[in-house]
Amino acid sequence: MKMDVTFGLTAYNAQDTILRAIDSAIACDPAYIIVCDDGSTDKTRKLLKDRAKEESRLKIEFNPENIGVAAARNRLIECCQTRFLVFLDDDDEAMPDRIEDQREAFDVASKKFGHSQILCYGARRAEGCGKVSQGLGVDGAISGEDLLLYAAVGIRRGNFHPGLMGTGTLFAPTEALRLLGGFDPALRRNEDVELVMRAGLMKFACISTPKVVLKQYHTTGIEKSASVEADMRNLILRKHFITFIRYWPLLPAAYFLQTLGLRVQSASPLAQKGLRAAAMLFVNPIDALNHIREHLKIQS
Numbered sequence: 471m472k473m474d475v476t477f478g479l480t481a482y483n484a485q486d487t488i489l490r491a492i493d494s495a496i497a498c499d500p501a502y503i504i505v506c507d508d509g510s511t512d513k514t515r516k517l518l519k520d521r522a523k524e525e526s527r528l529k530i531e532f533n534p535e536n537i538g539v540a541a542a543r544n545r546l547i548e549c550c551q552t553r554f555l556v557f558l559d560d561d562d563e564a565m566p567d568r569i570e571d572q573r574e575a576f577d578v579a580s581k582k583f584g585h586s587q588i589l590c591y592g593a594r595r596a597e598g599c600g601k602v603s604q605g606l607g608v609d610g611a612i613s614g615e616d617l618l619l620y621a622a623v624g625i626r627r628g629n630f631h632p633g634l635m636g637t638g639t640l641f642a643p644t645e646a647l648r649l650l651g652g653f654d655p656a657l658r659r660n661e662d663v664e665l666v667m668r669a670g671l672m673k674f675a676c677i678s679t680p681k682v683v684l685k686q687y688h689t690t691g692i693e694k695s696a697s698v699e700a701d702m703r704n705l706i707l708r709k710h711f712i713t714f715i716r717y718w719p720l721l722p723a724a725y726f727l728q729t730l731g732l733r734v735q736s737a738s739p740l741a742q743k744g745l746r747a748a749a750m751l752f753v754n755p756i757d758a759l760n761h762i763r764e765h766l767k768i769q770s
């Protein structure tokens with residue numbers, strides 16, 4: 471048993487998937503599994519209560535109403551009593567060796583930087599198509615200004631490809647998450663990206679194991695729509711506007727154009743790609759040219 475690790479899951483109307491996710495977390499043999507039910511109205515609560523009677527390591531927190539995934543994850547951080555907290559979404563499945571793989575990557579980064587203010591991600595495999603997406607920091611640890619600018623508008627230095635920052639793959643010291651202030655409870659989407667932006671501001675480092683740490687099952691929901699994501703990005707822009715200006719005067723304009731691209735995504739994919747390319751021109755012309763070149767290859 472990994473006595474210094476807790477798995478943390480949030481659940482909302484996940485009656486068809488939550489037990490699979492919990493069982494996969496148990497198979498990783500952590501000290502505890504904490505599930506925060508975020509005001510479910512289906513059979514999720516009953517399933518959680520029944521499963522907790524069978525598994526002594528499973529602790530359940532119930533929110534009386536839905537407060538959003540960011541606030542629910544903050545409750546997991548508040549309740550965690552072990553050194554590390556590992557997140558898992560209610561519709562995904564953790565790989566059995568996940569803790570060992572991410573602990574190894576974390577230890578390497580911790581020795582390199584001489585501190586434990588490190589967020590460790592991992593690769594994920596999409597069930598159905600088999601596509602593997604690498605986690606943030608798979609090409610090497612990314613930190614500070616590089617981390618902030620990549621999280622904000624996707625700026626990359628050279629041929630560096632940092633990877634994705636989905637919280638479902640996140641392994642981190644509990645105290646580091648508390649030092650960051652947890653997730654912004656005002657956000658119901660992009661809360662994971664905003665957390666990484668603040669991590670960059672606070673000189674945190676992000677690293678990822680190249681190994682697959684979970685199977686990802688895609689589900690739909692109103693909060694996963696492009697319009698909701700655009701609304702959340704606007705909240706982030708207002709929150710960090712002064713910070714963006716400080717790093718590069720045109721950064722807010724680039725961020726806004728990318729958000730506008732989400733607004734037109736359903737109406738015109740071509741317009742969305744054009745806005746993304748225009749946004750890159752504000753901050754990274756080389757990326758913009760590569761973006762256009764790749765689009766022309768696809769069209770031909």
